[in-house]
Amino acid sequence: MSAVIMNGKALAERIKGEIANQVLNMNKKPALGTILVGSDPGSIAYVDGKHRDCAQVGIKSIKMNLPDTATTAQVLSAVEELNKNLECTGFIVQLPLPKTVDTEKVLLAIDPNKDADGLNPINLGKFALGTGSIIPCTPKAIIALLNEYKVKLPGANVLIIGRGTTVGRPLSILLSQKPSNATVTLAHSATSNLPELIKNADIVVAAIGSAHFIKVGMIKTGAVVIDVGITRTREGLLGDVDPQVALTASVFAPMPGGVGPMTRAMLLTNLIELAK
Known part of the structure; x- marks a missing residue:
């Protein structure tokens, strides 16, 4: 199996074209x-x-x-x-x-x-209640990518690794709300059974800032993997997910080229919403 690679750059360019109009x-x-x-x-x-x-x-x-x-x-x-x-x-x-x-x-x-x-x-409070129109950019970008690549969310077992205020926590809310209706687990530094959770997840979102934390043997075959983390190393900027994961994943959003360009595009969509 070789994963379909989510092309965040291409989707972001398309969205920016719509915004320009x-x-x-x-x-x-x-x-x-x-x-x-x-x-x-x-x-x-x-x-x-x-x-x-x-x-x-x-x-x-x-x-x-x-x-x-x-x-x-x-x-x-x-x-x-x-x-x-x-x-x-x-x-x-x-x-x-x-x-x-x-x-x-x-x-x-x-x-x-x-x-x-x-x-x-x-x-953030309005967003948590499902009444807000402004959605945090990175979670909004991840949902847009999942929808673009027709990843089934209702009932899916989603593991989010990282509980930060810009990604993990708001994404957990967004995925559990209608219409996504996913079953969400939010893992963090005190999670004791992380390898088991990763292996059982249909969708894994890594947002911890630990270079290549997720290895190819850690996910189940056919899982969807979204790399959000970024770490500056001697080898350059690395994501949380080893690119070799693409060998067994069904769909993979790499870093760079996946979520990052879409996050910037979602910022522009939020600005247009504020202008209304």
Whole structure:
């Protein structure tokens, strides 16, 4: 068996083409703001990619870059500036923030009506209740990929490894809600029977940031595997899943080229939603 490889780049390009057409027909062009704190190469590359996406589809973009030494008060000031900026339709604060910055305070300060990432506690609460229109970007990207490749979700046994606030926890909610109706297990550092859970899962989503943690012999034959993690190593950027997993999986979303491009595309769809 050789897995079908999920092409997140191709799907993202198609979605961006649809967004470009929508933007052409909008009276007021939307604008995306970004707040980047520090000089992490991965974060810089990711934010730069978001601005390239905006330029590609005709969306304006507003950059706010702060140094590694920025305080919580300085980041909050930047958030407030974008909250009040009438040109800015929505914005994101690039995570993770430096440890010296209070992430919870920063996310709480974002105007829920401008929260393009869907990470303000009010929007997360609405999302958990199934009443929100803004869905966190990475979980939204994963669902879009699963649907595009016609992966059956109702009743599927899904294992999510990693309980972070940007991927694991919101994805577990999204997959268990209608219409996905999957049976979801959320594994974490205290999970005692992880090898057994991996072997029994129909769908495995790895979001832990541990290079090539999932090996080819760990999954059951025919499982669907989604690689979300990313780790900087001497060999370069590596995902949580060894690419050899594609030898026994039925469908595989690799890193890079799978979830990443789709996450950026979903950010643009959220911005269009905020512009309505």
